[in-house]
Amino acid sequence: MTERRVRVRFAPSPTGPLHIGGVRTALYNYLFAKKHDGDFILRIEDTDQGRFVQGAEEYIIESLKWCGILANEGIGFGDGAYAPYRQSERKEMYRHYAMQLVNDGNAYYAFDTPEELETMRMGLTASGKDPKYDAVTRNSMKNSLTLSQDEVKKKVDSGEHFVIRLKLPENETVELTDMIRGKVSFNSSQLDDKVLFKSDGMPTYHLANVVDDYLMKITHVIRGEEWLPSAPLHVLLYRYFGWEDVMPNFSHLPLLLKPEGNGKLSKRDGDKLGFPVFPLQWQDPITKEISSGYRESGYFPDAVVNLLAFLGWNPGTEQEIFSLEELTQAFSFEHIHKAGAHFNPEKAKWFNQQYLHKKTIDELVQVFTPILSGHLKNNSIEAKDSSFIEAVCLLVKDKATFVSDFWNLSSYLFISPTEYDTDVIKKRWNEKSPTFFESLNQNLKNLSPFQKTEIDQIIKQTCETLGIKTGEVMQLIRVIISGKGSGVDLLGMMELLGRDEICIRIEKGMNSISKNK
RNA sequence: GGCCCGUUCGUAUAUCGGUUAGUACAAGCGGUUUUCAUCCGCUAAAGAGGGGUUCGACUCCCCUACGGGCUACCA
Numbered sequence: 001m002t003e004r005r006v007r008v009r010f011a012p013s014p015t016g017p018l019h020i021g022g023v024r025t026a027l028y029n030y031l032f033a034k035k036h037d038g039d040f041i042l043r044i045e046d047t048d049q050g051r052f053v054q055g056a057e058e059y060i061i062e063s064l065k066w067c068g069i070l071a072n073e074g075i076g077f078g079d080g081a082y083a084p085y086r087q088s089e090r091k092e093m094y095r096h097y098a099m100q101l102v103n104d105g106n107a108y109y110a111f112d113t114p115e116e117l118e119t120m121r122m123g124l125t126a127s128g129k130d131p132k133y134d135a136v137t138r139n140s141m142k143n144s145l146t147l148s149q150d151e152v153k154k155k156v157d158s159g160e161h162f163v164i165r166l167k168l169p170e171n172e173t174v175e176l177t178d179m180i181r182g183k184v185s186f187n188s189s190q191l192d193d194k195v196l197f198k199s200d201g202m203p204t205y206h207l208a209n210v211v212d213d214y215l216m217k218i219t220h221v222i223r224g225e226e227w228l229p230s231a232p233l234h235v236l237l238y239r240y241f242g243w244e245d246v247m248p249n250f251s252h253l254p255l256l257l258k259p260e261g262n263g264k265l266s267k268r269d270g271d272k273l274g275f276p277v278f279p280l281q282w283q284d285p286i287t288k289e290i291s292s293g294y295r296e297s298g299y300f301p302d303a304v305v306n307l308l309a310f311l312g313w314n315p316g317t318e319q320e321i322f323s324l325e326e327l328t329q330a331f332s333f334e335h336i337h338k339a340g341a342h343f344n345p346e347k348a349k350w351f352n353q354q355y356l357h358k359k360t361i362d363e364l365v366q367v368f369t370p371i372l373s374g375h376l377k378n379n380s381i382e383a384k385d386s387s388f389i390e391a392v393c394l395l396v397k398d399k400a401t402f403v404s405d406f407w408n409l410s411s412y413l414f415i416s417p418t419e420y421d422t423d424v425i426k427k428r429w430n431e432k433s434p435t436f437f438e439s440l441n442q443n444l445k446n447l448s449p450f451q452k453t454e455i456d457q458i459i460k461q462t463c464e465t466l467g468i469k470t471g472e473v474m475q476l477i478r479v480i481i482s483g484k485g486s487g488v489d490l491l492g493m494m495e496l497l498g499r500d501e502i503c504i505r506i507e508k509g510m511n512s513i514s515k516n517k
Numbered sequence: 518g519g520c521c522c523g524u525u526c527g528u529a530u531a532u533c534g535g536u537u538a539g540u541a542c543a544a545g546c547g548g549u550u551u552u553c554a555u556c557c558g559c560u561a562a563a564g565a566g567g568g569g570u571u572c573g574a575c576u577c578c579c580c581u582a583c584g585g586g587c588u589a590c591c592a
Contacts, residue, residue, distance in 0.1 A: 013592050048591055114590080130519055130588080163590050181522070190520050190588090198590040205592050229521055229587040252522080255585070259528080262584075310541095314530055318540050337530070339523050340585055347529065347542045357555085398555045409554090424552090474551035486553040 004246075006038025008220045010064075010071070011209065013045040014056035017282035017291065018063050020343075021224065021256040021265060024308045028253060029222045030069045031309070031331040038219070042074035043212060044086045047202045054285045063279040067301050068324055082216040087208050094203035097211050097241070098164045098196055102144075106240040107196060109144040109162045111155055116142065132192035135170035164197035166206075166233065174232035179220075179251040179333045186232040194233055206230060210237040213248055221248045225340075228252040251333060254312045255340040265343055267291065275345035279304065298402030299348075303355040307348050311341045321354055353401040364393040367403045375407050376414065384414065391496045395488040413493065416505055417483025420513055424485040428476045434514060436466055436473060437480065441506045450499040452491040480509035 010026040012018055018026075033040035042064065044057055061076030073080035084090055101107035110133075112120070120141065121131035138145055143165070144152045156162060168188045175185040196207040203211070213221060231250055238247040256265040259273060270277035271292060281293035294304045306322055314337070315322070315330040322330065356364075369389060384392075396409045440462045444450075447458055459477070463470050478490050481502060487493070494502050 011592095015592070045592065051591060110590095117590090125518090128518085132519095132588085161590090165590095178522095184521075186521070192588080195590050200590075202590090204590070209592090224586090225522070226586055226592090231521095254523080257585075264585075310529070312529090316531075318531080320541065334533095335531095341530090342528060344528050344542065350542055353555095399553075471551060476551095478552075484553095486551095488554095490551070 004217070004219050006033055006036040006220065007041065007216065007218050008033045008038065008222055009041040009043050009074070009213070009216065009218055011043040011045045011212075011223075012060055013048065013051070014053060014060065015048070015051040016053050016056055016267075016284075017278045017280070018056075018060045019265070019267065019277050020279060020294075020304075020308060022060075023063060023067060023069070023279050023304075024256065024311060025222065025224055025253060026064055026069050027067070027305060027308055028313070028331070028336075030071075031328050032220060032222060032333075034328040035331050039073055039080070040071050041080070041082075041216060041218075042071040042077055042085065043216070044075045045205065045208065046086060046088045047198075047204065047208050049088075049200065049202065059280065059282060066279060066295055067305050069305070087203070087212065090208075090212070091202060093215075094197065094207055094211055095201070098203065098207060101166070101196070101237075101240055102164060104240065105167070107164050107166050108138075109152055109156065110138075110165045110193075110195075111142040111147075111160060111162050133165065134189070134192045135168060138165075138167075138193055161199040163195045163199050165193040166196050166236070168193055168236070174235055176231055176235050176250060178228070178231075179249055180254075180336050180338060181228075181252065184228065184231070186229075188232070188236075191233060194230075196237075206233055206237065210234050210241070214238070214241070214243050214246065217246075218248050220251065222251045222253065225252045225255050251336075254337055256311060257340045257342045259343050259345060264340070273345065275343075275348060298404035299352050300355045300359075303352040306355070307351040311343065312337050321351075321358075349401050356400060356403065357398065361390050361393050361397075364397060364403060364406075365389050368393055368406050371404060371407060372414075375411070388496070391492075395492050395496065399488065409488065412482040412484060412487065413496065416501075416508065417481075418512075420483050420509060421479050421485040424475055424479045425513060428472060428479075429513060432466065432468060433473075433476065434510060436462065436468060437506055437510050439466060440477075441503055444499060444506075445503055447499065450495065450502075452495050455491055455494050480513070481505050 008029045010022075010029045012022055012026075030040050032038075042061070044060075046052060046057075057075065064070065065076075071077040073082070074085040079085065098107065102109065117133070120133070120137060124131040124137065133141065140146070145167075147155075168191055170189060172188040173185055174188055175183060178184050194206055195204050197203050212218075231252070235247070238244050257263065258265055258269050259275075265277055267277060276292045276294045276297050276299075278291050278293045279295065281296040282291045283289070284291075295301070302323060305324055305327070306320075309322065309327050309331075310320065313331070314335050316335050365386065372389065392410050392413055393406065395413075396406050399409055400406055440459065443458045443462055444455070447454055459473075460470060462468075463473060474490065475485060478487065479485060481490075481494065481497070497505070
């Protein structure tokens with residue numbers, strides 16, 4: 001085979017939100033294309049009009065864009081030389097190719113009704129045979145192999161519904177080389193005469209996919225393992241069309257499995273087990289049911305890409321954190337694992353935390369600010385300036401996994417507390433406490449500059465003067481200022497809030513606590 | 518049921534005939550911290566089972582078991 005420019009495609013059908021397994025498939029396609037300076041194409045396989053879901057196509061495009069998995073050709077990314085990229089818009093081409101197969105004797109018309117097919121399958125099952133439409137059973141069905149030419153012509157001309165089925169050889173070994181699994185072989189007697197062209201005039205996946213991959217000069221088909229059983233069908237189609245010399249290389253990716261228990265990761269798992277299975281939040285247009293997404297759950301897109309890349313692939317080194325560019329460099333099929341991968345939600349969070357720790361304060365402020373203004377509006381608090389928000393991010397950063405954690409970790413920096421952790425008060429507040437805080441407040445009022453080291457000294461001095469151990473009092477200071485028994489660095493928090501606010505809070509806290517004592 | 522693919526610590530995985538079977542997440546313990554988290558250190562944890570091939574097998578072959586996928590005029 002001559003050297004061809006690498007061209008791969010991601011070809012989802014718009015039947016609902018794109019699930020992270022699909023995003024991973026897209027990612028591997030993308031990485032492979034970029035690694036080889038090739039093209040990555042987004043093709044929409046909307047040949048099943050019955051399963052079409054409003055908004056799904058837009059969702060797919062938006063998801064890929066959010067992840068940074070950008071196609072350089074195809075729906076949502078600008079047409080290339082092989083437009084259109086939506087199969088419904090290519091409808092007429094498929095008929096032509098289906099007819100070619102019929103004319104060459106590799107496919108045939110079939111007129112069986114759904115009821116007749118059902119009867120045939122029931123009969124075969126009852127007698128212990130596989131319910132297949134194959135080299136044996138097709139002889140007793142209504143098709144252009146059993147009917148005379150005249151009858152067939154009459155039926156077709158009169159507009160009777162028909163499908164076109166692939167005529168499989170009766171007993172032939174079909175072999176293909178999968179880039180991940182090596183040689184895989186099937187016997188045609190185990191396959192059945194798949195419908196290639198439906199009675200509604202649309203092709204099925206099998207036909208459309210082969211025709212389009214050929215026409216779009218696809219060199220590598222990288223798709224989920226669920227396609228492996230139908231791969232021999234595709235090989236046969238390439239052969240019958242006479243395209244074997246340009247048949248793409250196949251790779252069938254291991255599936256994403258549920259974190260625990262059996263089966264592949266499904267739509268339902270996410271919200272049941274507390275992690276998203278979709279890149280973006282999705283609302284079902286009919287049931288209105290909402291499924292959570294990584295974006296809305298506070299994940300960074302680069303973290304999602306990183307964690308997805310590691311589900312079934314590894315770089316062969318111990319490095320785990322990879323940017324998209326680094327992944328492109330490191331990616332190769334040799335390191336794709338063959339077995340299905342159980343999704344690990346804990347590790348997913350860990351990836352995000354790693355990215356969060358690496359972000360600059362500017363980046364964090366940018367993400368946090370809109371979240372913050374939502375909370376501030378609801379609580380009618382005056383907005384703080386950007387240097388204050390920067391300082392908050394800095395204080396809170398190492399304690400968070402998601403930027404969305406920031407508010408819970410820092411709300412007391414924006415809102416003066418009205419309640420005080422009763423457990424701590426019960427444990428630590430004693431007869432010396434009012435004197436201590438009065439004295440501390442007095443000392444803080446005169447403190448300048450109001451900074452960590454100075455504050456630290458004042459606290460220690462006050463303790464010493466009153467004969468109190470620092471340890472007894474630190475957590476109380478925290479509670480009186482923040483209301484909570486734990487939180488960000490105490491001295492940093494005091495410095496940030498400033499002398500005036502701190503003194504007000506101490507006074508307010510003392511009143512409130514002694515009143516409730 | 519049939520066909521196809523797979524099987525290393527709980528999970529993701531390294532190893533591509535010779536290793537004390539490594540790493541990360543989770544777990545446990547300890548240190549750091551006023552506290553929680555972070556951070557650091559340590560511990561425990563695996564080749565499904567059985568046959569071969571070989572001087573030697575996690576690695577190659579076969580069988581069994583188990584897991585997954587497919588078996589639509591869905592993709």
